[in-house]
Amino acid sequence: MLGSGIIKGLAVTAKNFVGSFHDPERLPTVEYPEKRLTLPEAYRSFPFLVFDGENAIDGLRCVACKMCENECPPQCIYIIPERDEKGRPVKKPKVFDIDLSVCMGCQICVEVCPFDSIKMDQVFEVAATNRFEGLIAHREMLAKSNTYYHQIRPTEAAEVDTRLAEEKRLAEEKAKAAAAAKAAAAAKAAAAPKPVATTAPASATAPAAAPASPAKPAVAAPSPSPSSSSSAAAPMAAAPKPPATTP
Amino acid sequence: MNLILVLIGGLMLTAAAVAMSLRNIIHSALLLIGSWLGVSFFYLWAGAEFVAFAQVLVYVGAVSMVVLFAVLLTRRDRQDVVVAPETRTRAISALLVGGSVAGLLVSAVLGTPLATGPAETPTLTVKDLGTLLAGPQAAGLLIAGVILTVALLGAVVLAATDSGKEDAS
Amino acid sequence: MTATLERLPLLVRDWITGFFPEPVRWLVSGLLAIVAILAVFGLYFAYLTLAERKFLGRFQNRPGPNRTGPFGLLQPFADAVKALTKEDIVPQAADKLLHFLAPCLVVAFGLISFAVIPFGRYLIPVDLDAAVLYFFAAGVSSELALFMAGWASHNKYSMISAMRALAQLISYELPLLLAVVPVIMLSGTLSTSKIVVAQGGWTFGIIPHWNVLTPWGFAGFFIFMIAAVAETNRSPFDLPEAESELIAGHLTEYSGFKYALFFMAEYFGMSALCGLGVTLFLGGWQAPIDILQVVPSYVWFMVKLSCVIFCLMWVRATLLRLRIDQLTRLAWKFLVPLGLINLGNAAFWHLSADWSGPLQIVRWAISAAVIVIPFVLIGRTLSSGLAPRTYRYAT
Numbered sequence: 001m002l003g004s005g006i007i008k009g010l011a012v013t014a015k016n017f018v019g020s021f022h023d024p025e026r027l028p029t030v031e032y033p034e035k036r037l038t039l040p041e042a043y044r045s046f047p048f049l050v051f052d053g054e055n056a057i058d059g060l061r062c063v064a065c066k067m068c069e070n071e072c073p074p075q076c077i078y079i080i081p082e083r084d085e086k087g088r089p090v091k092k093p094k095v096f097d098i099d100l101s102v103c104m105g106c107q108i109c110v111e112v113c114p115f116d117s118i119k120m121d122q123v124f125e126v127a128a129t130n131r132f133e134g135l136i137a138h139r140e141m142l143a144k145s146n147t148y149y150h151q152i153r154p155t156e157a158a159e160v161d162t163r164l165a166e167e168k169r170l171a172e173e174k175a176k177a178a179a180a181a182k183a184a185a186a187a188k189a190a191a192a193p194k195p196v197a198t199t200a201p202a203s204a205t206a207p208a209a210a211p212a213s214p215a216k217p218a219v220a221a222p223s224p225s226p227s228s229s230s231s232a233a234a235p236m237a238a239a240p241k242p243p244a245t246t247p
Numbered sequence: 248m249n250l251i252l253v254l255i256g257g258l259m260l261t262a263a264a265v266a267m268s269l270r271n272i273i274h275s276a277l278l279l280i281g282s283w284l285g286v287s288f289f290y291l292w293a294g295a296e297f298v299a300f301a302q303v304l305v306y307v308g309a310v311s312m313v314v315l316f317a318v319l320l321t322r323r324d325r326q327d328v329v330v331a332p333e334t335r336t337r338a339i340s341a342l343l344v345g346g347s348v349a350g351l352l353v354s355a356v357l358g359t360p361l362a363t364g365p366a367e368t369p370t371l372t373v374k375d376l377g378t379l380l381a382g383p384q385a386a387g388l389l390i391a392g393v394i395l396t397v398a399l400l401g402a403v404v405l406a407a408t409d410s411g412k413e414d415a416s
Numbered sequence: 417m418t419a420t421l422e423r424l425p426l427l428v429r430d431w432i433t434g435f436f437p438e439p440v441r442w443l444v445s446g447l448l449a450i451v452a453i454l455a456v457f458g459l460y461f462a463y464l465t466l467a468e469r470k471f472l473g474r475f476q477n478r479p480g481p482n483r484t485g486p487f488g489l490l491q492p493f494a495d496a497v498k499a500l501t502k503e504d505i506v507p508q509a510a511d512k513l514l515h516f517l518a519p520c521l522v523v524a525f526g527l528i529s530f531a532v533i534p535f536g537r538y539l540i541p542v543d544l545d546a547a548v549l550y551f552f553a554a555g556v557s558s559e560l561a562l563f564m565a566g567w568a569s570h571n572k573y574s575m576i577s578a579m580r581a582l583a584q585l586i587s588y589e590l591p592l593l594l595a596v597v598p599v600i601m602l603s604g605t606l607s608t609s610k611i612v613v614a615q616g617g618w619t620f621g622i623i624p625h626w627n628v629l630t631p632w633g634f635a636g637f638f639i640f641m642i643a644a645v646a647e648t649n650r651s652p653f654d655l656p657e658a659e660s661e662l663i664a665g666h667l668t669e670y671s672g673f674k675y676a677l678f679f680m681a682e683y684f685g686m687s688a689l690c691g692l693g694v695t696l697f698l699g700g701w702q703a704p705i706d707i708l709q710v711v712p713s714y715v716w717f718m719v720k721l722s723c724v725i726f727c728l729m730w731v732r733a734t735l736l737r738l739r740i741d742q743l744t745r746l747a748w749k750f751l752v753p754l755g756l757i758n759l760g761n762a763a764f765w766h767l768s769a770d771w772s773g774p775l776q777i778v779r780w781a782i783s784a785a786v787i788v789i790p791f792v793l794i795g796r797t798l799s800s801g802l803a804p805r806t807y808r809y810a811t
Contacts, residue, residue, distance in 0.1 A: 002795025006735065013475045013734045020474040029478045273567055277514075280560065297606075300549040308556025308589070312582060315563055319579065373546050373606045 041153045044120035046100055047077075047109050049142045056143040061117030063091035068109035068118055076102035077109060096139040100126055116160045122152045251292055259285030272318050280311045297373050421712045425452075426538050449541040453530050461683045462492035468729050475733035499676035507570055507669050514568035519670065519677035521561035526684030529554040533691040534609045536701050536714030547608040548596060551692055552589075555647065558685065559585045562656070562666060565678070569669035577665035580740060581649070581656030587747040588646035588653075594755030595640035598632050598762030599696045608692075612700030621706040626699035631783035632762040635791075637697040639755050641724075644689040646743070648682060650728060652735035653743060661737075690724040691717075698724070750794055754787075761786045 019026030030037055047068075051059035064081035080095040109118050121144070128134025150157040259282045266278035283306040290299035380388050420427075429448055433441045466481065466488065473480025481488040506515055531554075532547035534540040544550050559582055566578020600606055603614040617625045627633035646653035657665035664670075667678055694700060698720050701713035708716075738746070761783055768779045 001792055002799055009734045010730060013730060016477055017471070017474045017730075017733075020477060020479075026477055027474075027479065031479070031482075277560075277564070296544060297546045297549065300546050300553040303553035304549065304556055307560060308553070309586075311560060312563075312586060316579070316582075319575075373549075374604065 039122050041155060043122050044105055044107060045124045046103050046105060046121050046126065046137070047098060047107075047118050047142070048121040048144045049096065049139070050117055050119055050146055050149050051143050052146050056140065056145070057092075059145075060092065060139075060143060061115045062093050062096065063115055063117070064089070064093040064096075065114070067112045067114065071108050071112045073106060073108060074102045074104055076100075076104075093139060096142060098137045098142060099135065100137055101131060101135040116164060119149055119153075119156075252289075255285055255288045255292060258282075259289070273315070276311070276314050276318055279314065280307055283307060283311070295371075297376055418710050418712070422537055424712070425536070425714070453527065453541065457527075457530065457684060457687060460687065461680055462496070464683050464687070464725065465495065465679075466491050467726075468732075471726065471729045472733050475730065496676070499673050502672035504672040504674060505669075509570040510669060511568040511570065514564045515669070516674075518561050518565035518568055519674040519681070521564065522558050522681040523677050523684065525554050525558035525561060526681040526688065529685070529688040530691070532608050533688065533695060534612050534700055535691075535717050536712065539701075539714055540609050543609050544607065546606045548600060548606045548611075548692075548696075551608075551688075552593065552596075555685075555689075556585075556589065558681070561681075565670070566666035569666070571669050573663065574666050574668045577656055577662050577668075581666060584646060584649075584653065584655060584740075584743060587744050588643045588751075591639050591747060591751035591755050592643035592647060594752065594759060595636045595643060596696060597759055598636050599627055601759075601762050602627070602632075602766055608695050608700075612695055612702065615699040616702055618706045624699055624702060624704055626697065626702070628697040628699075630765065631780065631787050632758055632765050633697055635754065635758045635761070635787040637693065639751050639758065640693050640697065641727075642751060643747075644686075644693060645728060645731065646747070648686040648689055650682075650686065651732040652737050654737060655740055655743060658737055686725065686728065687721065690728070691721055694720045694724060745798075750798060753794060754790060757790045758787060 016026055050061050053059035064079055066079050069077045069079045076099040078097040079093050082090040082092040082094040084090050107120055110120055262278045262282035266275040269275045287299040287302040290302055429445055432448060433444045436444045470480035481491045484490040484494045506512060529551050531541045532544055532550050562581050563578050566574045603611045615626050628637045649656045657667050667675060701717040703709045703716050765783055771779045
């Protein structure tokens with residue numbers, strides 16, 4: 001009959017009206033400044049830099065490799081690496097700026113970072129009174145502790161931590177192996193002078209090459225790393241670390 | 248009392264006079280409606296509130312819309328507005344028609360026996376009016392209704408054939 | 417006690433007019449009525465806007481404005497300040513006088529229609545003999561103001577919208593009047609106060625003798641309310657200023673307080689038309705149950721008025737806007753024929769007034785059938801081929 005659809009529609013709105021007074025399902029609005037929704041763990045807004053330890057600047061994981069700067073589609077990241085007094089680059093950013101008015105939150109910087117040092121933040125209240133300076137985040141503002149990272153996304157942070165620990169362990173093992181090999185080589189070298197007199201002088205190069213061969217499996221070891229998400233990044237991460245840890 | 252009558256009459260006549268002299272046709276139409284409103288004020292002053300409200304309802308509500316729609320739907324260019332009579336025949340025919348209408352009205356006014364002196368205000372309620380219209384005057388009312396219905400049907404027929412032709416072509 | 421409460425507005429009026437000398441008392445009491453209407457309905461308008469926004473929110477699962485003052489109660493005043501302090505822009509090519517006059521006239525015509533509505537047993541500003549006619553005369557005059565607004569803006573879109581608005585208002589004038597005529601026929605008067613008195617009395621003390629509780633009255637109320645929604649340009653008939661489709665129709669070139677005045681007029685018109693609907697069909701100031709007569713009559717009037725307006729908000733929250741051809745088709749093919757049939761129905765009811773006993777049931781049955789059968793038939797012809805709608809790509 002004519003009008004039955006209208007009556008059905010009126011019933012729906014009436015249900016909404018009555019339900020909005022007692023049924024939270026019918027009034028899902030959260031009154032924002034007073035009440036806040038708990039953000040889902042995967043929620044992301046803008047990138048930030050993770051640091052370990054107490055000091056925000058010294059503990060930065062970032063080594064100023066500029067991979068994120070190169071990959072950033074809207075080019076909102078600007079990095080100048082630190083240099084020591086001799087002008088050689090130190091593995092630290094001197095300037096690390098992100099223009100929040102340009103950043104589109106694509107997370108590509110996080111994907112490409114080999115050191116797990118840049119991550120997506122969950123802070124969305126970035127309103128500023130000045131649209132030029134106010135929306136450029138500097139290194140000090142971007143640096144946030146690993147604890148904070150654990151707070152906002154615990155699962156991912158735990159994963160990253162185990163991966164980093166694993167890498168560190170492997171790197172240490174490798175360093176140990178390298179040290180052991182070195183020691184062995186040194187011992188061999190110490191033992192060598194005896195046969196030197198009997199063998200040809202050309203064979204003297206062979207012991208020198210010997211310490212290199214046990215080191216090879218140590219370098220290859222990180223590739224079957226337990227971390228699945230950035231298995232490609234792991235060997236890259238492993239490669240520069242041993243020299244850093246050996247001294 | 249007479250002062251109010253003079254004021255109402257003045258309002259009506261000025262509105263009508265200004266309406267004729269204005270070049271903006273919409274302003275003229277609005278002033279014409281103002282003068283009709285003046286007529287309804289006059290009826291109110293005379294104590295005939297039913298007629299006054301009917302006047303507003305019919306003239307201000309309906310006839311004015313017809314006038315305004317007619318003005319707006321008619322194609323008009325500024326050059327087409329001719330104020331001065333173009334030819335002698337036009338002027339003569341205008342005078343003839345206007346004069347005959349005026350003569351008719353004047354003779355009607357003069358021919359009606361108008362009560363002079365202080366007359367008693369008739370206490371006529373709407374109900375009396377209704378019984379009068381539905382009783383002794385029913386024939387007139389019916390004839391007026393039939394004529395209006397015929398006019399309405401004619402308008403519908405005109406409009407319908409027009410669209411039918413468009414459909415055929 | 418009840419009698420005192422009932423006469424309270426009159427006592428206040430007499431107390432105030434007592435300060436003035438005898439010759440000007442009629443003028444003072446007239447002015448007092450105007451001031452009272454302006455104050456009460458001005459405030460009512462202010463809170464109606466808030467209530468509308470709150471209720472619409474609730475209908476759509478959101479809380480509505482609640483930031484200005486406790487529960488958003490100061491929102492109307494914030495809106496008023498905003499409207500008053502906004503720049504008032506008049507287009508250069510606009511007809512300055514008419515552009516100014518249109519909002520004033522539209523509010524004035526909206527207000528003068530309150531003059532004949534009986535707000536309580538003793539509360540009627542002007543008790544005219546032809547009150548219903550006066551009400552509609554005031555109503556049609558506001559159409560003129562609408563036209564003036566559209567034309568004076570000197571904007572072709574405003575003009576076209578104004579013409580559309582006029583077409584709509586004229587189309588719905590007819591069903592509105594046709595719905596009112598049966599009431600006038602059966603109560604035998606055009607005076608609103610007498611129509612309300614005619615609806616007095618209760619069967620068994622609980623069933624009121626309101627017009628809406630008869631078959632013809634129910635149909636009349638139904639037609640009246642649909643036409644009233646269209647007459648006051650409210651959703652689903654808000655084509656004249658369909659803000660999401662047209663810019664704002666004839667209001668396009670209006671800003672600041674003039675724009676607010678149009679909305680004021682819309683709410684005044686809505687209150688007045690709903691007031692008339694309450695007066696004609698819902699027993700005006702009569703209490704619904706005999707015992708509840710202890711509550712003053714003007715309270716009952718305002719309660720009924722608010723209920724009717726709430727229903728309009730409900731409809732607004734539910735239905736979609738019609739297209740202009742659907743709108744005029746609804747008026748001419750559905751409401752007008754139904755109104756004419758209802759007129760005959762009312763005539764039958766009038767002629768069968770002395771039927772009693774089992775004949776009373778026959779009378780009700782015939783009267784209900786006379787209105788329900790055409791409703792179903794007209795509805796079927798109108799909606800044939802339209803429903804159920806099949807969607808080819810959506811599920």
